[in-house]
Amino acid sequence: MATSEKRQEILHAALELIAEHGFHDAPIAAIAERASVGAGTIYRYFENKDVLINELFQALHDRICAGILKGYAPDSSLRERFVHLSTALLRYFIDNPLDFRYLEQYHNSPYGVAFRRDRLLGSEGNGDLYRSLLEEGVAQQIVKDLPLVVLFALAFGPLLAVARDHILGFVELDASLIAQTVQACWDGIKR
Amino acid sequence: MATSEKRQEILHAALELIAEHGFHDAPIAAIAERASVGAGTIYRYFENKDVLINELFQALHDRICAGILKGYAPDSSLRERFVHLSTALLRYFIDNPLDFRYLEQYHNSPYGVAFRRDRLLGSEGNGDLYRSLLEEGVAQQIVKDLPLVVLFALAFGPLLAVARDHILGFVELDASLIAQTVQACWDGIKR
DNA sequence: ATTCGCGGAGTGAACATTCATTCCGGAAAA
DNA sequence: TTTTCCGGAATGAATGTTCACTCCGCGAAT
Structure with a gap:
């Protein structure tokens, strides 16, 4: 998977989870899972939540x-x-x-x-x-x-x-x- | 302080803190403090948050x-x-x-x-x-x-x-x- | 002496963030 | 061509923090 795709996957997973459950019920771990990515990986693309x-x-x-x-x-x-x-x-x-x-x-x-x-x-x-x-x-x-x-x-x-x-x-x-x-x-x- | 006053104090403190900071930045401990009440006391008046x-x-x-x-x-x-x-x-x-x-x-x-x-x-x-x-x-x-x-x-x-x-x-x-x-x-x- | 409301330290769960380690692809050495 | 080595991307267990909620001892009231 190209690196920019991974970034998109993370953004899309975040969009889905936050839209459905709100900021506070969309933990990084869940976003990572939906994006098929390790939790730590998110922090390679975004400084923080x-x-x-x-x-x-x-x-x-x-x-x-x-x-x-x-x-x-x-x-x-x-x-x-x-x-x-x-x-x-x-x-x-x-x-x-x-x-x-x-x-x-x-x-x-x-x-x-x-x-x-x-x-x-x-x-x-x-x-x-x-x-x-x-x-x-x-x-x-x-x-x-x-x-x-x-x-x-x-x-x-x-x-x-x-x-x-x-x-x-x-x-x-x-x-x-x-x-x-x-x-x-x-x-x-x-x- | 009469017991019903205490209840009102708690409600009012919750109103202020939640209105100002949102549900998730209004921890029970803070509500208790603003109501001049112990954290445990809140649970005498309300089953949970x-x-x-x-x-x-x-x-x-x-x-x-x-x-x-x-x-x-x-x-x-x-x-x-x-x-x-x-x-x-x-x-x-x-x-x-x-x-x-x-x-x-x-x-x-x-x-x-x-x-x-x-x-x-x-x-x-x-x-x-x-x-x-x-x-x-x-x-x-x-x-x-x-x-x-x-x-x-x-x-x-x-x-x-x-x-x-x-x-x-x-x-x-x-x-x-x-x-x-x-x-x-x-x-x-x-x- | 007994009861009862109260406080706030204590508890375990959940969370964001970190970091030591693994993994992978490609370049250098053979 | 095959093997070795290496840089850095990816990982997820570990960390420290924050929270809702519990629990137990204390003091006041009776």
Whole structure:
């Protein structure tokens, strides 16, 4: 097995176990076993568990940004761009429930808060995209004149909630329901 | 110290520590210390840590239900009732950040998923109230005809998100902002 | 004197991390 | 070609730490 494959195996095993059981019920030993690797080997690729967790987050983040930008038309109307991004994001989560669950774990932990703070002040791939979208909407008076954070909450809050409910099996989101949900989010933020 | 006071002290210490640091960084020893109680004493009041965590959740849940029902006018219009409940809930969270953080921890853990499943199928104090409110809205064609879960997501998702952001210090929610947020939630679910 | 609530040291299990050792592939020596 | 040697990747038992939980002796109350 090539050395980079081993690294991937470890990341994938960590994704599965942490997404399913949470950070604290995913001991290194279990990750190693699922990756078919010795426990010590993990430390040849990652300095410690924290680094592993953070690198995995970064990898997922990048993957998602790439995913939702596929087919993005930067010149379409504000509303169309919003709908595209939101729909793509929701779809991505539905298609990649492990990724979603991992990101949720990450955000609801000390790891996530620091990240979130950064995103709001500095900037970052996909957050930035949404951010300028919303700012543009406010400037054009298409979107309610509320603080960015509140707009984020109105746009993302429901999205994440329905994604979670779908993944936990409380709803079955089909194409129509996805579209209606995204539309409702838009109704929430538009003037 | 009366024996029931001791019980309260333990619950309060657990609330503080778990809200601040999470379940896994709130060891029994620390809870005991903050409650000015021996570690063993905790086990005189709670069979084990899980029981403590669940009882604390129940207590907070009851407190919130009582809180948001204050001043509730069951005969006002659907929209007014929605606004009252949502505003009261958001206010409660803002005024009791520890409660909010605890509940978030709880929901984003194996504990919470079981609870959520119950609420959707069976019924429960405050969830039930919202539930019949939304169902009534759908029946009267005031509210979008979407699955209950999705409506919940649209109504609560943003609320929880802004509460979190306020508590983490990313926004300062004043009365006006609260009202606007609740209004935006209503815009999201109304037809 | 007897009971009872209490404290906190003690216990064993689980965990992240380390490190002495094994293993393997390829280069050098024969 | 065959054998020997070597560097470093991989390993998993050992280590030290942390935790939930137990247990036993103490002091207060009766």
